[in-house]
Amino acid sequence: MPHVISGVNLSLREEVAETQESMHSSDRILEVDSLVKYFDVFERGILRKKTIGEVHAVDHVTFHIFAGETLGLVGESGCGKTTAGKVILLLEEPTSGSIRFEGTDVVDTFQHGHQDDAKRLRRSMQMVFQNPYNSLDPRMTVYDIISEAFVIHRHIPKSQWTDRVYELLRMVNLEEYHAERYPHEFSGGQRQRIAIARALAVDPKFVILDEPVSSLDVSIRAQILNLLIDLQKKQHLSYLYISHDLSSVRQISQRVAVMYLGEIVELASANELFDRPLHPYTQALISAVPVPDPEHKTTRIILPGEVPSPINPPKGCRFHPRCPHATDICKDVAPTFEDRLVQEHFVACHHADKFV
Amino acid sequence: MDEKLLEISNLRTYFFTEAGVVKALDGMSLEVYKGQAVGLVGESGSGKSVTAQSVLRIVPRPGRIVDGSVKFEGEELLTKKEDEMRKLRGRKMAIVFQDPTTSLNPLYTVEKQLTDILMLHKDLSKDDASKQALHLLDRVGIQDPERRLKTYPHELSGGMKQRIAIARALACDPVLLFADEPTTNLDVTIQAQVLELLKQLQRELNMTMVMITHDMGIIADMTERVTVLYAGKVMEVADTQTLFKSPKHPYTEALLKAVPSVKQTRALEVIPGNIPNLIEPPTGCVFHPRCKYAKDVCVKKEPELERVEEGHYAACHFWRELELEGRGG
Numbered sequence: 199m200p201h202v203i204s205g206v207n208l209s210l211r212e213e214v215a216e217t218q219e220s221m222h223s224s225d226r227i228l229e230v231d232s233l234v235k236y237f238d239v240f241e242r243g244i245l246r247k248k249t250i251g252e253v254h255a256v257d258h259v260t261f262h263i264f265a266g267e268t269l270g271l272v273g274e275s276g277c278g279k280t281t282a283g284k285v286i287l288l289l290e291e292p293t294s295g296s297i298r299f300e301g302t303d304v305v306d307t308f309q310h311g312h313q314d315d316a317k318r319l320r321r322s323m324q325m326v327f328q329n330p331y332n333s334l335d336p337r338m339t340v341y342d343i344i345s346e347a348f349v350i351h352r353h354i355p356k357s358q359w360t361d362r363v364y365e366l367l368r369m370v371n372l373e374e375y376h377a378e379r380y381p382h383e384f385s386g387g388q389r390q391r392i393a394i395a396r397a398l399a400v401d402p403k404f405v406i407l408d409e410p411v412s413s414l415d416v417s418i419r420a421q422i423l424n425l426l427i428d429l430q431k432k433q434h435l436s437y438l439y440i441s442h443d444l445s446s447v448r449q450i451s452q453r454v455a456v457m458y459l460g461e462i463v464e465l466a467s468a469n470e471l472f473d474r475p476l477h478p479y480t481q482a483l484i485s486a487v488p489v490p491d492p493e494h495k496t497t498r499i500i501l502p503g504e505v506p507s508p509i510n511p512p513k514g515c516r517f518h519p520r521c522p523h524a525t526d527i528c529k530d531v532a533p534t535f536e537d538r539l540v541q542e543h544f545v546a547c548h549h550a551d552k553f554v
Numbered sequence: 555m556d557e558k559l560l561e562i563s564n565l566r567t568y569f570f571t572e573a574g575v576v577k578a579l580d581g582m583s584l585e586v587y588k589g590q591a592v593g594l595v596g597e598s599g600s601g602k603s604v605t606a607q608s609v610l611r612i613v614p615r616p617g618r619i620v621d622g623s624v625k626f627e628g629e630e631l632l633t634k635k636e637d638e639m640r641k642l643r644g645r646k647m648a649i650v651f652q653d654p655t656t657s658l659n660p661l662y663t664v665e666k667q668l669t670d671i672l673m674l675h676k677d678l679s680k681d682d683a684s685k686q687a688l689h690l691l692d693r694v695g696i697q698d699p700e701r702r703l704k705t706y707p708h709e710l711s712g713g714m715k716q717r718i719a720i721a722r723a724l725a726c727d728p729v730l731l732f733a734d735e736p737t738t739n740l741d742v743t744i745q746a747q748v749l750e751l752l753k754q755l756q757r758e759l760n761m762t763m764v765m766i767t768h769d770m771g772i773i774a775d776m777t778e779r780v781t782v783l784y785a786g787k788v789m790e791v792a793d794t795q796t797l798f799k800s801p802k803h804p805y806t807e808a809l810l811k812a813v814p815s816v817k818q819t820r821a822l823e824v825i826p827g828n829i830p831n832l833i834e835p836p837t838g839c840v841f842h843p844r845c846k847y848a849k850d851v852c853v854k855k856e857p858e859l860e861r862v863e864e865g866h867y868a869a870c871h872f873w874r875e876l877e878l879e880g881r882g883g
Contacts, residue, residue, distance in 0.1 A: 274741035385828045415597040416768050417825040417844075420812040424824055442742060445771075449814035449822065472816060486746035487816045488771025491881055492794045494817070496775065500750055501743045504711050 225300075227404055227436045228263040228286070233295035235278075235285050239509060251509045255281040257460035258295070260535070263404070268430065268437040270451030270468065272444055272483070276505060278460040279440045283406045286438070287323055299323060299404070321351055324397040328409035330389030334381040340367070340392055341377040347399040366395040370425060387418035391425070398429070404436045411446055423450055444487050448472050456480045459508055459516045462535065466543040476545040476553045478521050515548065523549050558628075559730060559762050560586040560609065565622035567601075567608045574833040578604040578617065580786040583859070586730070586762060593777035593794065594766045595809075599829050600783040602766045606649055606732040611639050626730070645675045648723035652735040654715035658707040664691070664718055665703040668725060675726045690721040695751055713744035717751070724755065731756075734766045749776060770813050774798060779865075782806050785830050785840040788859055792866040799880040802868035804845045807878040839871070847876055 235256040240247040255278045263269045273279045284290045288308045297304040308316050327333040344363045364374045370391040411419040441447050455465040464477040475481045482499040501520045512519050518528040527548050535546040539554050562584040569576040579601040586592050594602040607613045609624050624631040651657040669683035691699035694717040737745040756763050765776050780797050782790045790803040801807045811823040827844040836843050842852040851871050859869045
């Protein structure tokens with residue numbers, strides 16, 4: 199009799215575990231709400247520095263990332279995409295707004311929480327930088343670069359460090375003997391693999407990838423993109439993929455957010471966004487990318503002028519001075535960011551209904 | 555028959571470094587006809603920039619052209635004296651470099667950078683040169699040109715600097731323009747502006763252009779003919795349409811399959827390995843260590859650039875047998 203009961207219990211537990219898991223996979227691992235980062239602009243006086251303005255680098259940005267998914271964050275230089283990434287990891291302090299990782303308040307944990315909690319959070323969230331020529335210390339061997347994480351976090355015993363470094367190297371398709379070498383002995387693609395191995399050394403759940411393939415050669419980019427997709431599946435990682443390269447964003451992301459002058463102007467699933475963009479800026483951005491097919495007839499939308507200064511961003515809709523569809527309302531009233539027209543397709547444009 | 559403007563044959567440009575001789579260009583050939591837009595595509599170290607430098611004879615030390623011939627308008631350039639070359643550079647042949655931050659002189663105003671070249675090559679007076687400079691800025695789409703003439707490069711954005719660099723290249727109505735990755739440092743929407751400008755100028759001035767890039771998208775968009783370079787050697791030459799539709803070299807095929815597109819997603823095929831070391835390039839076919847079709851002969855014997863059909867050449871032992879896939883369709 200007890201056997202039967204325990205059997206029932208077991209299957210029940212499995213069921214619970216299963217529903218928990220399915221709930222978990224649709225769970226939001228990261229929630230960013232109304233995130234703001236302003237940088238003060240100074241004027242140097244004789245005695246003291248005087249603040250004369252603020253750079254609106256990230257301005258009320260809201261999004262979330264589901265466990266196991268990749269959210270692409272695209273925009274041109276200066277739109278605030280990298281700053282957004284740094285603020286999420288608290289490498290920069292946010293001006294206001296909230297960041298929640300698996301329900302934990304990131305800002306609060308880093309600023310007021312116990313050091314151990316902050317460390318634990320740091321282990322869960324990692325970053326891979328754009329330029330592997332700068333992001334790896336030239337005076338450290340690959341072994342030291344990767345095992346530095348073990349020194350700090352002490353999450354595995356010292357006897358296992360070597361094995362773990364080898365395992366990580368194999369994970370990114372490098373060889374064990376590479377551990378004793380220095381960064382300068384590697385090509386750009388190999389260095390980026392080392393940077394990825396370093397990020398994975400602490401078993402993170404969430405990795406911010408900041409232009410991880412932009413500095414690499416064309417034939418190497420596909421290697422790294424495929425590696426990242428592969429690792430995501432195997433390790434159940436969530437990514438924030440920051441890039442100005444729309445083609446690679448489409449390749450790797452399930453959902454995509456488009457940033458312009460510190461704000462997210464559009465957010466939707468990758469296919470929806472690339473096939474039916476609703477914001478005039480997204481439309482121009484996509485049409486501007488040269489398509490590797492000579493028979494593809496492009497009707498390129500050429501935007502006039504350049505991105506305005508984020509110190510005094512334009513009033514109303516920030517895109518209106520360059521927008522081919524701008525009307526009077528765009529000059530005065532900032533559009534709200536909503537999915538009124540198409541569900542789960544968020545857009546901040548007064549005239550988006552024209553493009554549905 | 556169209557007029558052949560530039561003919562490079564069997565060009566070898568080596569860099570004599572302390573570590574050894576880097577064979578940056580090792581038997582490069584290229585033909586450019588008048589009015590054409592020709593693409594040179596390759597990855598870093600393929601020799602695409604060195605090609606432009608060799609034609610203009612501005613190869614930086616320790617590089618040297620060791621062999622070959624470069625004919626421009628029927629005249630051999632490699633035997634010309636330096637002062638004869640000076641008369642050609644900037645006048646009949648011009649170049650736009652990748653990074654306008656370093657290609658423009660930070661100490662001179664925009665006006666001086668433009669008028670200097672006009673006064674030198676066109677023998678204009680200072681006033682006439684200034685008027686001409688104003689006209690040039692207008693032509694490359696710079697708003698408020700009077701004010702911009704007085705500015706220094708650091709006061710301008712990247713896109714605007716590149717427009718100035720283009721204006722300077724066009725100052726003396728060159729017959730041949732090299733554009734060496736002219737948009738690589740620019741944002742996507744600014745890249746679109748600059749590409750559109752180059753297209754329009756090429757059409758209006760009937761200029762011959764050699765577009766140097768690693769971006770297959772730009773090749774597809776901007777050029778009529780393409781030469782694919784790898785490790786200092788020509789892999790394939792064809793009309794742009796043909797190259798994308800029915801490539802005959804495994805490297806071209808691999809390159810086409812390795813680039814993602816904004817229009818669709820598909821599994822990216824990886825080219826294994828790394829770009830070869832040019833001090834000790836691979837034996838036989840330079841691409842063989844990364845080629846999925848490589849056989850014994852590829853390790854031993856270097857393939858010649860063979861004629862596939864009129865205007866289409868490929869350097870592969872197996873171009874006849876292989877059924878390579880193109881892009882699109």
